Amino acid sequence: MKLAILKSLKLWHSSVLSLSRRSKxxxxxxxxxxxxxxxxxxxxxxxQGLGELAKQELKWVYLIVTVVGLLSFAVLGLYREMVRYISFRTLPSVIGGLAVSAIVLALLLAVSGHSGDLQWSVPCIFFLSGNFFVGGVRMFARTLLLAFDSRPYGYRRLVIYGAGESGRATATALQGSRRFLPIAFVDDNASLIGRKIHGLPVLAWKMFIKQFERYSPSLIILSIPSATPARRRKILDKLADLGVEVRLVSDFSSLDSSSEDYFEQIKEIEVDDLLEREVVPAESSLLEGRIKGQSILVCGGGGSIGSELCRQILFLKPVRLVVYELSEYNLYSIERELLTLSRESGGGVEIVGKLGSVQDMERVSELIHRYSIDTIYHAAAYKHVPLVEDNPVEGIKNNVFGTLTLARAASENGVKCLVLISTDKAVRPTNVMGATKRLAEMILQDRSLRSDCTYCMVRFGNVLNSSGSVAPLFKEQIRQGGPVTVTHPEVQRYFMTIREASELVIQASSMARGGDVFVLDMGKPVKIVTLAEKLIRLMGRDSSPTNTANDVGIKFTGLRPGEKLYEELLIDGDVFGTKHPKIMGVLEKCMPSSELESVLDDLRSACAANDHEKAILVLQQAVEGYKRYDGSSVQDIATQDKVVNFG
Incomplete structure (x- = not known):
């Protein structure tokens, strides 16, 4: 008999799971x-008792209350919830729907002449019994579905770090999955240790490590959205030593725990999460200074930095945002996105997308004049070091003469401010890209001495997840089984997030006095190989190959032409503090105008003749500290002594 019941329940379980979402x-x-x-x-x-109830004609009341209840549940989203994934977060929908039904019931009783105690007692009892039955039926069905869940071979055993609200909801959602088996919580809260939540034990970190082999998780989900960045990094450092894949719940409110794809909503570890410093927050007053109520032009607005700049600028409510971009596809993508964001945020900002090159003086001047541009953000540059090294003339045309064109157009058409996005590679450069960016800075320094337009520069470190960044490349190499390629074991870089980079640019425009360079305090430079090792381990792989299927090695490929071991932030000059405690400015010495004009004339001639060697020679003579690296020797490690101390 028991066997027959068990068989029937299993048959019911498989039948229910095979139904379409609509049928369920x-x-x-x-x-x-x-x-x-x-x-x-x-x-x-x-x-009233059954006898009195039989005398009443209240079928119409039953019908109306039922219809109101169903409609209320639908409006509150109860029917979008999947039974396998329901939790206590579903209760507001049940309570809300029944509360509406109870109120309607009270009104119906009043209309039908049932006043007094009956008018209020019946709706109250209905509300309580309705919660019991509507919620109870769902919880019972969920229990049966989970009890007979025959997970396929190969499901992943997972541990959830964090037994708070977010961790519990994650456990509830994934307990109904056929791909994952939650086996335990880990938490630092002493009051939770030793308890069971949703049937899972809550372990202290030391206990978990002691019993790690017993639990053998293949996945750990860090689910403490309220953790500070410092605490999160501390936990990730501990988890990295386990060699198990780690995922992160950073914003619990954005997750839909009723979705079958709940796990896909949990983000993989990003390099941003491994930064050994706090993300630098922006000053809101500095963000609005050159944006609110003004007409803005972003050159190179379809690139990774330019597009984030456009997003940030849009939310600061300019009158107009003009996106100028050479790539048709990039312009199409960012314009569509900005139009959508503008509608969602209430509109009020005119979005204009225009194709063209920053080298086209007539086109740029026409745009500035037509749209009465107040501020220009110049992000239209070739920045990939090896590509510019192989195409120096094109790099010079775009990075140097494109900047010169914008500077002239800005001055001649009454633009108030122009901000150049530069790079730490412009400081004592060893590559063409860095040298062109330094010469672009020198052009703006010179122009600031004889123009009403305020010119300034912002030097970035390496921007995480921008085009050409190591972060996406490392993740792709790890997924493909490796090896992860690092140029040299001693290579170090400053890192900043895309958001920090865009906010730095916007804030710099508010603080610029003319000819100044702004730099963000990015803490200490990070070893690329250390970053790679952590990322490999947190993605559940091994960075020390031993010929097993889970190994992802690190391969050192040698410094590329033009690449440094260490980057610097400042050359020399008068350093000054700013209104932002984490942003510093400097007025560096610049080349006399006559010399600069002569350099630019020589470069024009070299570019017109497509003479790469002559063009590079002119750059070497013009840019202080520019020494080409040919790959035959490694840059002197003493360069690290030149790193700026923000202290």
Whole structure:
């Protein structure tokens, strides 16, 4: 008999799971059509008794209350919830729907002449019994579905770090999955240690490490959204030593725990999460200074930095945002995104997308004049070091003469401010890209001495997840089984997030006095190989190959032409503090105008003749400290002594 019942339940389980989402919703609605009248019947029976109830003609009340209940549940999203994934977060939808039904019931009783105690007692009993039945049926069905869940071979055992609200919701959602098996919580809260939550033990970190082999998780989800960045990094450092894949719940409110794709919503570890410093927050007053109520032009607005700049600028409510971009596809993508964001945020900002090159003086001047541009953000540069090294003339045309064109157009058409996005590679450069960016800075320094337009420069470190960044490359190499390629074991870089980079640019425009360079305090430079090792381990792989399937090695490929071991932030000059404690400025010495004009004339001639060697020679003579690296020797490690101390 027991065997037959068990067999029937398993058959029911497989039948239910095989149904389409629509069919499952129909079953749930049909269940409520039975449960709601039943709850109302019980309310009347308890209040009046069955004998008195039989004399009343209240079928129309049953019908209306049931319809109101179903509609209320639908509006509150109860029918979008999947039974396998329901949790206590579903309760507001149940309570809300039944509260509306109870109020309607009270009104109906009043209209039909049932005043006094009956008018209020019956709706109250209906509300309580309805919660019991509507919620109870769902929890019972969920229990049965999980009890007979025959997970396929190969499901992943996971541990959830964090037994708070976010961790519990994650466990609830994934307990209903056929791909994952939650086995335990880990938490630092002493009051939770030793308890069981949703049937899972809560372990202290030391206990978990002691019993790691017993639990053998293949996945750990860090689910403490309230953790400070410092605490999160500390936990990630501990987890990295385990060699198990780690995922991160950083914003619990944005997750849909009722979705079958809940796990896909949990983000993989990003290099941003491994930064050994706090993300630098922006000063809101500095963000609005050159943006709010003004007309803005972003050159190179379709690139990774330019597009983030456009997003940030849009939310600061300029009158107009003109996106100028050479790539048709990039312009199409960012314009569509900005139009959508503008509609969602209430509109009020004119979005204009224009194709063209920063080298086209006539085109740039026409745009500035037509749209009455107040501030220009110049992000239209070739920045990939090896590519510019192989195409020096094109790099010079775009990075040097494109900047010169913008500077002239800005001065001649009454632009108030122009901000150049530069790079730490412009400081004592060893590559063409860095040298062109330094010469572009020198052009703006010179122009600032003889123009009403305020010119300034912002030097970035390496921007995480921008085009050409190591972060996406490392993750792709790890997924493909490696090896992860690092040029040299001693290579170090400053890192900043895309958001920090865009906010730095915007804030710099508010603080610029003319000819100044702004730099963000990015803490200490980070060893690329250390970053790679941590990322490999947190993605559940091994960075020390031993010829097993889970190994991802690190391969050192040698410094590329023009690449440094260490980057610097400042050359020399008068350093000054700013209104932002983490942003410093400097007025560096610049080349006399006559010399600069001569350099630019020589470069024009070299570019017109497509003479690469002559063009590079002119750059070497013009840019202080520019020494080409040919790959035959490694840069002197003493360069690290030149790193700026923000202290």
């Amino acid at each position: 919703t129909v079953i749930v609605v049909f269940t409520d059509i039975i449960v709601l009248p039943l709850s109302l019947f019980i309310a009347f029976a308890l209040r």
